[in-house]
Amino acid sequence: MGCSVSQLHDAASSAGDAAQPLFFHPLSHGSKVLLDESCSVAERAGTFHDGIVFTQRPVRLQERVTLKILKKEAPWHGGLRVGFTATDPSKMEPALLPPFVCPDLVLQGETWAAVLPDECGEEGTVLSFWVDRRGRLFYRRNQKARDVLLLKGVAVAARLWAVIDVYGCTKAVQLLDPTWPRGGTCELIPASRLSPPATRRAPACRDYLYLPGGPAEECAICLSHEASARLHPCGHASFCHCCAQKVFRSNAQCPMCRQQIQDILQASPEA
Template sequence: MGQKQSGQEKEHWKRSIEFNSPHLCGCQCLGPLSFHNGSMGSGLSMSIEGRHVERDRKTFQNGLAFSNRPIRVQEKIHLRVEQCDQHWQGALRLGFTSRDPSMSEPFFPPALAIPDLTDTDGFWASILPPGFTMLGAELIFWVTHRGVLVCEGPNGVRYRLLNGVDVRRPLWAMIDVYGQTRAVLLLGSEKKASLRHIQRSCPVPPPPPASHGDSCMCVDKGRPCRNSLDYRLSTDCITSTEADTFAEQDSEQCVVCLSARATEVLPCFHRCLCASCVIPFKRVFRNCPLCRHVIRPTGR
């Protein structure tokens, strides 16, 4: 019953957008904000006036999306996690690019933001702290005048995700709908123009609450629940290929020695090293062996 009501609310919201009177932008309007419809991952589908993107539930990747226009420095983008599939590892990644998505070659974008794009000049992206990617979480992210990528989570706490974004060039927002995050919704943006005035993107009808019925919440505290795999197979929640992936993940084998149990969690939240291998691995390597996220600063 709750799922049916949620679907009716979303349909009513879509119709209210279609029949809403045209918005006349003024000096305090930042313009429309949506996802770029000419450049997005092959696993994504777009809806709700280009402000909602959803990844195919059969894959954890190919979910890269970009803003439809350049984002100004200190323009704060509001985003909400709409759907989750907890049987994957990892979650939403956020960042910016100085590369115009409209001018990209036909095979752009690649499968992942990290490391496929972050190893290339003009792309900056970061994973998010725990709790930021839960179902219904509303996030705010922006880049400062000093090139710092900042994200504010549902609890109001701000995190400096990374430094070095080149603010001398136009920047497009980059959202990787990855892993456990399956759908996100752009809520708009705002920028402080002066002490008394705030510029905002074109107004849109308020969205309905995120629906639990659209998500697969079959994992308890990051681990598959008892019989959760059998449940998802019986409800056609995952494919046979994903079942094989789960069987491999359940062994939790260290990716270095391939014998001991993987118990150590890296800053990117991947648990892939055992207690004996983690220290020597960090001394030699700088990146996670699974996602290439930096785990040790250069020069240490």
């Protein structure tokens, strides 16, 4: 798993801090889940089950959890399942997680989840889901105007963590910050092609690292401006100055490695 020690500390210390960005819980997930270095991409390795993931912090009522479908896997059937749980993932034993969120985890109590329609599993689909103050779980696909009701009866008096089951033909998903236009795909790059410092700083799941945004010359956040900024001290240089400043003002954490940003520098041509 590619999450750093600082990320594990952040996950524990920010469990009740809804101002923190959402990423996948670095420790509590299904046995077939691989996480990227930022814990924002979850991919299921092999088979079609054991792909349960949670957010690292509770989600507010009406707060939208936004996902992008990165990969499908043709041999399997069935698709993504989403919902909420009142059980703190930090207190779960990963080895005891069931293979499916529906019906297994739901039947254990304090979890409410439902299966999304097949069209939500197409590669490139962006969808949001949330729970309202009446305990109703809704989703919206590709920012269309119509909100679709999935289920009722979520216990809104409890703290709720989002739960996603990367199931069946859904192979990989990415958590997006809905306030940033991060519409690009994640490129799967062999770690051998990365510089040694980056590989040492964030060892990848298996032999790979995910780098959002694709080509280095394009900002990984807005996908429209040149990547001209370099974050100090981590050295990641996949962002334009405008987006880098927005990240710095927001939480001062690198979106790729979560390391604290101390300064924003001009990216060198070879960065």
